[in-house]
Amino acid sequence: MNILFKALNDATRREILEMLHEKDLTAGEIADRFSMSFPSISHHLDLLKQAKLVTAEKEGQYVYYSLNTTVVDEIMKWFLQFKIKKK
């Protein structure tokens, strides 16, 4: 849970998730959409990968990133606990 919330605690990383919801993208395509260095984006992608919010697949010299909604389910379950009525 810790690494998940950590990964989500950054506007750039949340934007990346929203972009990947539209379609899969290479590291370069993602980086092009930000005014930030490639290595910085690479680092953000690494954190998202650690949290399993995204998966990476190498195709030739490119690396394609995809959203992993399984983890989104898990985190929503955590939030749902608070909607359960207590006496």
Add this chain to the structure above:
Amino acid sequence: MNILFKALNDATRREILEMLHEKDLTAGEIADRFSMSFPSISHHLDLLKQAKLVTAEKEGQYVYYSLNTTVVDEIMKWFLQFKIKKK
């Protein structure tokens, strides 16, 4: 959104939310359940308050903290976007 994810990015603060889901508690009652100084807990409560995840109400010399589930709804809505199918 920023301050919300920031507030959630700490195990102590998430535990406080879970405690407040059980019942409302004073700052002191919350602090007693952690092996951490009062001022540190007070600081965590402040962050949760800034994110509107909790509300505080003074009663005499005590301050009662309560969970605010309205914000939980909001954040769940953010996560739900990822469950909407894209072509």
Add this chain to the structure above:
DNA sequence: AAATTAATTAGACATTTGTCTAAATATTTA
């Protein structure tokens, strides 16, 4: 095989964060 392109790794550095102790504020009790 050398040059180009895509991406990551390494290391530096300023900023933010979580914790602490000490001090301050506010309320209640003796």
Add this chain to the structure above:
DNA sequence: TAAATATTTAGACAAATGTCTAATTAATTT
């Protein structure tokens, strides 16, 4: 009103975080 109790504020400090440039690795093209 002085002492006790509950909580917050202030300030210090180490650790974590986000960013950068330079260097490295891997794959493709000329």
